[in-house]
Amino acid sequence: MDKAPGISMLENVVLLASRLLLAWIFVHEGVFLATNFAAASASMAKAGVPALALVATIGLQLVAGIAIAVGWHARLGAAALGLFCLATAILFHTNFANRNELLHFEKDLAIAGGMFVLMLRGAGDYSVGAFASRRISYDDGWQRLVRAFESGANIRDDAVVSKKAAD
Numbered sequence: 218m219d220k221a222p223g224i225s226m227l228e229n230v231v232l233l234a235s236r237l238l239l240a241w242i243f244v245h246e247g248v249f250l251a252t253n254f255a256a257a258s259a260s261m262a263k264a265g266v267p268a269l270a271l272v273a274t275i276g277l278q279l280v281a282g283i284a285i286a287v288g289w290h291a292r293l294g295a296a297a298l299g300l301f302c303l304a305t306a307i308l309f310h311t312n313f314a315n316r317n318e319l320l321h322f323e324k325d326l327a328i329a330g331g332m333f334v335l336m337l338r339g340a341g342d343y344s345v346g347a348f349a350s351r352r353i354s355y356d357d358g359w360q361r362l363v364r365a366f367e368s369g370a371n372i373r374d375d376a377v378v379s380k381k382a383a384d
Contacts, residue, residue, distance in 0.1 A: 224341060232341035233288075239331055240286035243298060247278030264309065277301060285335065288344020292336050299332030 224232075250257045250271065258268050277297060284294035306325035312318040340346055 229341040229343045232335075232338065233343040235331070236285050236288060236291060236335065236340060236344075239295075239298075239328070239335065240282045242328070243278040243282035244286065247275050247282060250275045250278070274301075285340075288340035288346050289349075291340035291344060291346065295332040295335040299329045299336060302326070302329035302332065 254271075254275075258271055261271050262268070278301075281294035281297045281301075285291045285298070302325045306322045306329070310318045310322035310325060313322070
């Protein structure tokens with residue numbers, strides 16, 4: 218279940234905005250890498266990353282990013298992208314003498330932290346996961362009708378039995 222229990226409307230709005238902001242960087246980058254696959258593959262090959270890892274990266278960014286944006290299995294998507302950000306920081310941004318590399322390292326750590334908070338908190342009420350888990354509420358008349366059909370009993374037979382019991 219992707220919904221955090223007992224949160225206010227303002228908190229739900231903030232969770233939605235936060236999910237969209239966190240997801241945007243991954244969906245945008247996944248689309249960019251997919252549409253510029255040859256150039257991305259050549260660039261990654263220089264860093265020693267095989268093309269298959271690039272395909273997996275694109276898939277992760279798109280699937281987990283969209284899952285977070287819409288709030289369907291957002292906790293799982295956030296966990297995956299949080300770990301992805303930690304791995305990216307540790308494997309690719311370790312030259313702290315270069316100010317740009319240090320900034321990317323810190324940015325990846327900050328995004329991972331946001332993802333782990335989302336993983337623990339959940340997507341909130343304004344999400345596909347919360348919508349899918351809602352139960353339909355019927356008024357009392359509908360509930361009686363549904364119970365009658367669920368029990369498999371014949372309402373007329375029940376009325377006859379109670380009339381005989383009253384006599």
